[in-house]
Amino acid sequence: MFNCKQYQSQSFKHIAYSSLAGLLIIMTLSACDQKQSTDHIDYNPTAPIEKGGTMIDALSGEPSGLIAMIAGESSASAIASNIFNSLLKYDKNLELTGELAQNWEISPDQRTITFHLKPNLKWADGEPLTSNDVMFTWQTVTNDNTRTPYGADYKLVIKAETPDKNTFRVTYAQPYAPALDSWSGLHILPKHLLQNQDINTSSFARNPVGSHYYKLDQWKSGESISLSRNENATQGQANIDRLVSRIIPDRAAQFLELMADNIDSMSLNSIQYARIFPARPDLNEKFSLYKELGNSYTYLGFNLKHKPFDDIRVRKAINYAIDKQEIIDGVLLGLGLPVASPYKPGTRWSNPKLKPYAYNPQKAIELLKAAGFEDHDGDGILDKDGKPLAFEILTNQNKEREMSAVLIQRRLKEIGIDVKIRVVEWATFISRFIKTGDFNVVLLGWGLGVEPDQYNIWHSSQQAPGQFNFIGYQNKKVDYLLEKGRLELNPDKRMKIYHDFAEILLEDSPIVYLYAGYGLPTMHKRIKGIDNPAPPAGIGHNSYEWYIPKPYRRNEMSAN
Amino acid sequence: MRNIFRNPLAVAGLCIISAILLMAIFAPFIAPYDPDAIHVKTILLAPSAEHIMGTDGLGRDVWSRMLFGARISLLVGIVAVGIATIIGIFLGAIAGFYRGWVDTVIMRLVDVMLSIPTFFLILAVIAFLTPSIWNIMIVIGLTSWMGVTRLVRAEFLSLRNREFVLASQTLGAKDYRLIFKHLLPNSLTPIIVSSVLGVASAVLVESGLSFLGLGVQAPQASWGNILTDGKEYIEFAWWLSLFPGIAILITVLGYNLLGEGLRDALDPRTSKN
Amino acid sequence: MLSYLLKRLFWMVPLLVGISLISFLIMHLAPGDITSTEAGFNPKTSEESRQKLREMYNLDKPVVVQYGLWLKRISKLDFGHSFASHQKPVFWEEKDKDGNISKGMIQEALPITLLINVLSLILIIAIALPLGVISALTQNKLPDRAITIFVFIGFAIPGFWLALMLMYWTGVSHHWLPISGLHSLGSDKLPWVSQVIDTLHHLTLPILISGLTGLAGISLFVRNGMLDVLHQDYITTARAKGLPENTVVYKHALRNALLPLITIFGLSIPGLIGGSVIAESIFAIPGMGKLFYDAVLMRDFPVIMGILTIGSALTLLGNLLADLAYAWADPRVRKGVSS
Secondary structure: OHHHHHHHHHHOOOHHHHHHHHHHHHHHHHHHHHOOOOOOOOOOOOOOOOOOOEEEEEEOOOOOOOOHHHHOOHHHHHHHHHHOOOOEEEOOOOOEEEOOEEEEEEOOOOOEEEEEEOOOOEOOOOOEOOHHHHHHHHHHHHOOOOOOOOOHHHHOEEEEEOOOOOEEEEEEOOOOOOHHHHHOOOOOOOHHHHOOOOOOOOHHHHOOOOOOOEEEEEEEOOOEEEEEEOOOOOOOOOOOOEEEEEEOOOHHHHHHHHHOOOOOEEEOOHHHHHHHHHHOHHHHHHEEEOOEEOOEEEEEEEOOOOOOOOOHHHHHHHHHHOOHHHHHHHHOOOOEEOOOOOOOOOOOOOOOOOOOOOOOHHHHHHHHHHOOOEOOOOOOOOEEOOEEOEEEEEEEOOHHHHHHHHHHHHHHHHOOOEEEEEEEOHHHHHHHHHOOOOOOEEEEEEEOOOOOOOHHHHOOOOOOOOOOOOOOOOOHHHHHHHHHHHHOOOHHHHHHHHHHHHHHHHHHOOEEEEEEEEEOEEEEOOOEOOOOOOOOOOHHHHHHHOEOOHHHOOOOOOOO | OHHHHHOHHHHHHHHHHHHHHHHHHOHHHHOOOOOOOOOHHHOOOOOOOOOOOOEOOOOOEHHHHHHHHHHHHHHHHHHHHHHHHHHHHHHHHHHHHHOHHHHHHHHHHHHHHHHOOHHHHHHHHHHHHOOOHHHHHHHHHHOOOHHHHHHHHHHHHHHHOOHHHHHHHHOOOOHHHHHHHHHHHHOHHHHHHHHHHHHHHHHHHHHHHHHOOOOOOOOOOOHHHHHHHHHHHOOOOHHHHHHHHHHHHHHHHHHHHHHHHHHHHHOHHHHOO | OHHHHHHHHHHHHHHHHHHHHHHHHHHHHOOOOHHHOOOOOOHHHHHHHHHHHHHHOOOOOOHHHHHHHHHHHHHOOOOOEOOOOOOOEOOOOEEOOOOOEEOOHHHHHHHHHHHHHHHHHHHHHHHHHHHHHHHHHOOOOHHHHHHHHHHHHHHHOOHHHHHHHHHHHHHHHOOOOOOOOOOOOOHHHOOHHHHHHHHHHHHHHHHHHHHHHHHHHHHHHHHHHHHHHHOOHHHHHHHHOOOOHHHHHHHHHHHHHHOOHHHHHHHHHHHHHHHHHHHHHHHOOOOHHHHHHHHHHHOOHHHHHHHHHHHHHHHHHHHHHHHHHHHHHOHHHHHHHHO
């Protein structure tokens, strides 16, 4: 109530606002009664593990459904991964381990994988989960009527069998190294609820039944999605009772909600992490900061079908002319790493020998001169055959990318390249520019997966509209290595293949690697049991072990 | 017109607009720094003697960006309203002059456009055509001509039967001559008022589009996108949102005061005291 | 009165056709084949959904035929299904063969937007009326000037900036109001009175901001209307008769000045609905504006066309109601049209 009084006296000082404020007060009065008094709790001491409590986070967009293979958005997989299991998963050190599968065997000819399911698995509704469900899921994802972009991996399976209710066996025409990884990404769906439904339109997408730690409790359209603990969970019982994801589209509003202690977690941007938090001791009292190696890298990609980017000297020159460290320091405030291969730095697949192109404008100018670009007409812009060296960098609406583009523009200007920047919204970006190939240079990001196979992105066969090799990269040696890498299951030999691949890629410079930013999640200190520092898999790997001690919980609304 | 100078609000509006226009025009001479000069070592500096409005996330001087942003924001407002006014005068003139079915068709078109939520229309068209400063000006212009059309038509209808018009018509004056020589000059007042008010709305629409990511695109500075840049740090780097916010407020206020003052001064009914 | 109504209804038909035409043309504004505007990399599904789109909108036929067929469908209020949101019906709920009801997207969003708009209209009237009257009575004096500046500041302040500052002030610095959303978590367990209060709390800031923006238009309208009326002969007569000033102002002048206000409300509907995009995005309110914005970003054409058509039709309806109310309230109009 103290706040209410203070509010009244303050606002009546502003005569001009008094009528508005009066109305505000009427609407506010009872809010003050409900106000929670969590302001002065010290969240630092640890407490014994207790079950219960609610964790709240925020989503920027509402998922279209919770069947991940159909929905495709990141918000859908974020929630669906708490509801559904896959056969396999990655552990905290990014090694494959069983989830629904107890173990698996690979046949001597390396073409057949046999998964043995854990015994007595159940769906959240109590029905048994068997190999028939796995079979059904495989049939669904490979069905041509299923509108999923993820079918390709599973269509390589030429035979799938269920010898008994706990065994699932798949056979490939030839050894397929990314197979195991693909089975870690396929959520197993319940056959008994979906078998006579059209997966594309089924109401199951808004009313899912899975087998993981949580089940859907309530979905309020446009507002929130609440999950509650699944008593029949296959992987043991999570500690936290309820997970609530509020849909808050605006990032600024999300941060306000975080500061007001209405949500427990959010991923920060570098300014929030490196500037705002250090300046706000009150926030540090309530929130812990984490730093995870990011899951993607940002690059500048050339349209290799357009002049002058078909000339390797021009591509290399631009690579030398860009100061990557400056971008990392300026845009990410140092919260990122330079990369020289499309793999997570420090992991097995990343070739430790490779170094990014050092910032060397002199070398860039020499290379451009060799390619015929000089400032013949004295206008400060390099030219060749009377045509100036000028192009447009196209990027989507992403603050970090925009800022990187601005820094690149300046560096290229210094060596006489005239760069314009065009920022467009994502749907236009894809449909108008990428699918039509109507671009010169893009600034985008690719994932840094745990599976090294990047056939889709770099193989010369993947250039049709809508496919991923839209920059038009063609290199016979790379094609060969990518094909070979898919057939090779021996980890050491595989590593050699992808190290070679990354080396050629760096030398060819079809893209300029800019940086791999850190993921910067913050979590409320009421949530205990989080690994700090974050393991390679990120802090989320043991979320079922997190817990919220009773004194730290929010006041729950109750009818009294 | 002299009445305006007796209305202090209109004078205030005029002063504000002139000052901001001058600043925009002479931006290159006033701005202490290159608005696009990046200094990654000095990002997010609070206002100081060196940077009177502080620096942004790339170390660019906010004051310089505000000055150059004023050009873009005002350009968007003025050109958009120019387009709307030209369309409005044209359609309103033929509707009011020829009456009959031409009038009916045009006025139904006005009704249709008035019943579609304009901001939705702008949003959809700009997203589909990809946001650029030209698209934004054209689309705002194409969706805000209805008011002028109605005004011009109403003026024409009332002027059409005045003696001087009838007289020149009997003397065999051509239609276009009548329209441009007699009718239009006599209906300029409400057109000017509505254009002045229109610029205010257009500046606001641009800032709203920027908020949604569909406004003038980076790295070009407009008040709307400087403000949007600052929205995530509203209490930490307050200077990033405060200055563009106030600039938009003052400008829109200025146009409104001038427009409303003009209306008051030129309208015989309300200026009687 | 009846013939007036019939005439008005008759005129709505060409307007509805015009509205549908514009909504339809919007779809064809998207560059290239509209079926290729899918928001993602996806070689396979795009071909499939393209085919589906072509069938749904008869894209292989001439544009005129396409439009005719679409018009036929929407005349039966069939706005189709969303591309992006798992085939949710665009307009109204549908039952699938297992009896599961999926709610229509507009059906869910519209009441929320209408509620906010109605509440903010009430707020606007409650504040704009007294301000307008005071302004008129003190024409060109200090209160008039102060009020004019105040309402213009309300109009001129960029809404999202004010919203964020108020959110910070009332939600973070002090825990007076919720920051975003429509309901508190778990509010559905409360008795309905508390639920209503809870929702009102969440709506306080959005309504306040939309009210502040709309204040200028209405209060100036009242002011100018009052000035207009106060200078008319019958008011002078009333004053000359020695009626008390209060009676003159409130009984005679105000009533006549207020009448045209009714039509202004009808006209302000599209602005209120369209202006909701930004407020709804900031405050995380799942109304029509947010729905439309998301649909635009996802290129969800059935939703875009549905909202444009239904939003405009509602405006027409609002205008009709306003005009009828005006005719009913003003005897001159009533008699004029029925004779």
